[in-house]
Amino acid sequence: xxxxxxxxxxxxxxxxxxxxxxxxxxxxxxxxxxxxxxxxxxxxxxxxxxxxxxxxxxxxxxxxxxxxxxxxxxxxxxxxxxxxxxxxxxxxxxxxxxxxxxxxxxxxxxxxxxxxxx
Amino acid sequence: xxxxxxxxxxxxxxxxxxxxxxxxxxxxxxxxxxxxxxxxxxxxxxxxxxxxxxxxxxxxxxxxxxxxxxxxxxxxxxxxxxxxxxxxxxxxxxxxxxxxxxxxxxxxxxxxxxxxxxxxxxxxxxxxxxxxxxxxxxxxxxxxxxxxxxxxxxxxxxxxxxxxxxxxxxxxxxxxxxxxxxxxxxxxxxxxxxxxxxxxxxxxxxxxxxxxxxxxxxxxxxxxxxxxxxxxxxxxxxxxxxxxxxxxxxxxxxxxxxxxxxxxxxxxxxxxxxxxxxxxxxxxxxxxxxxxxxxxxxxxxxxxxxxxxxxxxxxxxxxxxxxxxxxxxxxxxxxxxxxxxxxxxxxxxxxxxxxxxxxxxxxxxxxxxxxxxxxxxxxxxxxxxxxxxxxxxxxxxxxxxxxxxxxxxxxxxxxxxxxxxxxxxxxxxxxxxxxxxxxxxxxxxxxxxxxx
Ligand SMILES: [Zn+2]
Numbered sequence: 001x002x003x004x005x006x007x008x009x010x011x012x013x014x015x016x017x018x019x020x021x022x023x024x025x026x027x028x029x030x031x032x033x034x035x036x037x038x039x040x041x042x043x044x045x046x047x048x049x050x051x052x053x054x055x056x057x058x059x060x061x062x063x064x065x066x067x068x069x070x071x072x073x074x075x076x077x078x079x080x081x082x083x084x085x086x087x088x089x090x091x092x093x094x095x096x097x098x099x100x101x102x103x104x105x106x107x108x109x110x111x112x113x114x115x116x117x118x
Numbered sequence: 119x120x121x122x123x124x125x126x127x128x129x130x131x132x133x134x135x136x137x138x139x140x141x142x143x144x145x146x147x148x149x150x151x152x153x154x155x156x157x158x159x160x161x162x163x164x165x166x167x168x169x170x171x172x173x174x175x176x177x178x179x180x181x182x183x184x185x186x187x188x189x190x191x192x193x194x195x196x197x198x199x200x201x202x203x204x205x206x207x208x209x210x211x212x213x214x215x216x217x218x219x220x221x222x223x224x225x226x227x228x229x230x231x232x233x234x235x236x237x238x239x240x241x242x243x244x245x246x247x248x249x250x251x252x253x254x255x256x257x258x259x260x261x262x263x264x265x266x267x268x269x270x271x272x273x274x275x276x277x278x279x280x281x282x283x284x285x286x287x288x289x290x291x292x293x294x295x296x297x298x299x300x301x302x303x304x305x306x307x308x309x310x311x312x313x314x315x316x317x318x319x320x321x322x323x324x325x326x327x328x329x330x331x332x333x334x335x336x337x338x339x340x341x342x343x344x345x346x347x348x349x350x351x352x353x354x355x356x357x358x359x360x361x362x363x364x365x366x367x368x369x370x371x372x373x374x375x376x377x378x379x380x381x382x383x384x385x386x387x388x389x390x391x392x393x394x395x396x397x398x399x400x401x402x403x404x405x406x407x408x409x410x411x412x413x414x415x416x417x418x419x420x421x422x423x424x425x426x427x428x429x430x431x432x433x434x435x436x437x438x439x440x441x442x443x444x445x446x447x448x449x450x451x452x453x454x455x456x457x458x459x460x461x462x463x464x465x466x467x468x469x470x471x472x473x474x475x476x477x478x479x480x481x482x483x484x485x486x487x488x489x490x491x492x493x494x495x496x497x498x499x500x501x502x503x504x505x506x507x508x509x510x511x512x513x514x515x516x517x518x519x520x521x522x523x524x525x526x527x528x529x530x531x532x533x534x535x536x537x538x539x540x541x542x543x544x545x546x547x548x549x550x551x552x553x554x555x556x557x558x559x560x561x562x563x564x565x566x567x568x569x570x
Contacts, residue, residue, distance in 0.1 A: 009519055009522065009524040010524075011524045011525045012525070014524070030493075030509055031491050031493075031509055031527055031529045031530060032491065032493060032496055032529060034527030034528065034529045034530075035526075035527045035530070066518070067518075070521050070522050070523075073522050074522070074523075109552060109553075110547075110548065110552050110553065110554065111547050111548060111552075112521060112523075112543070112547075112548055112549060113523070114523070114540055114543040114544045114547075114549075115523035115524075115525070115540060117525065117536075117537065117540055
């Protein structure tokens with residue numbers, strides 16, 4: 001376990017994708033159990049890489065890495081589901097797509113895809 | 119009748135200012151042969167980005183939100199405001215309000231005192247300005263500093279010198295040099311664009327609406343935000359003030375004007391507040407979301423004074439104020455508004471609170487801290503009464519959640535409110551104000567005009 005982590009929020013849509021991955025037991029709760037989240041541990045080396053690649057990224061007083069692009073967070077969740085894991089290979093896989101994420105992040109200041117709710 | 123009952127206050131200045139001509143034929147006669155001028159946005163003195171549109175001030179003055187102000191101020195009036203925050207007729211008022219134009223435009227117009235100038239908006243006649251005086255702003259930077267205060271002159275509340283990072287300071291710094299002073303009259307009533315039209319309750323109409331609903335006591339909630347549950351609890355718990363019973367009504371009054379990137383869109387703000395009552399979280403019979411047109415100056419205690427004036431004019435008996443009220447950055451003490459309303463700020467002309475000086479206000483301040491979720495109490499708890507560690511909800515945490523497309527749990531944000539955010543997100547392609555929104559808004563404004 002590293003000293004750093006990234007909080008991945010889980011709404012109903014994301015919960016449905018988590019079901020059956022074996023990650024359910026890692027889910028943490030806030031707001032009387034209404035907010036579900038996963039904490040993805042990040043080691044020193046990966047933390048430095050993230051800060052280096054994304055200049056908005058910060059580490060808060062709890063050691064949480066915040067203010068990374070939305071595209072990063074979306075890809076992080078996709079990788080968690082795909083790899084059914086919270087291990088370092090997840091963040092590594094996200095960082096392998098760094099160019100794609102940066103391209104999306106550049107557009108994020110003007111466009112963000114809306115969620116699909118009715 | 120109990121002597122404890124609180125009655126609705128008169129408008130600031132004693133009577134509502136209403137300067138709107140609704141008879142089109144009369145209006146046509148009034149402007150016959152008069153020179154005209156197309157209203158231009160005030161552009162940032164360095165970047166050229168729109169930072170203010172004087173049309174919003176003309177609307178708020180002529181419909182009585184800023185009673186007893188009637189127009190663009192004369193030099194002596196601006197000087198008095200900067201010295202002691204009073205109009206020439208003695209009533210307290212926080213900010214200079216002027217109709218400013220460039221030297222080139224002034225030369226081209228060739229108008230002077232005694233002339234009537236027709237002001238066009240979006241290519242249509244909108245209002246008239248009956249010029250009583252022409253004066254010049256020699257030093258807009260000094261005007262900006264005097265408007266907001268300095269650490270030397272106002273040591274009670276000003277912590278840092280103002281600069282170009284402060285959007286209100288930038289507005290005054292960016293004013294054009296020639297001021298045409300005189301009364302405004304709207305001669306062609308603009309139509310508010312949807313969704314703003316159904317939130318348009320100028321003071322006469324809001325007072326009539328309070329009568330219709332039987333509201334004697336009304337507490338105002340100032341907003342520039344989409345409401346989360348913390349706001350909802352502030353509103354309904356602050357309403358327990360009142361007199362012999364809680365306030366009859368909660369008036370939400372959203373300040374609608376020039377936006378900054380990252381703000382929520384105004385459309386989502388007004389419909390978000392409406393969703394709170396449509397969802398029943400606050401009964402619609404007790405809750406009324408409304409708007410006022412104003413390019414926020416972020417003057418913390420001074421802004422709170424303007425807020426008190428606007429909401430007293432609308433008929434409110436109480437006004438909620440929080441920490442860092444209408445503030446940006448750390449220019450003012452974060453409790454500057456509470457200092458003003460509980461003991462006064464002598465250097466701003468208030469040796470006592472604005473409710474305790476001659477020609478002051480009658481609206482009552484209700485200073486509130488904050489609500490957040492307490493996992494021990496298992497409810498939204500008030501910071502000053504709950505003794506546990508609460509799960510604080512920061513605006514940036516919530517914004518991060520929204521940006522990621524994750525629906526906040528209903529203990530943080532009601533699903534009806536979130537749906538409104540997503541509705542306008544789909545419309546604008548972005549959940550917050552991006553550059554396109556900011557630029558477009560200043561082009562389209564909040565109104566449309568017909569031919570006169
Ligand atoms: Zn508690």
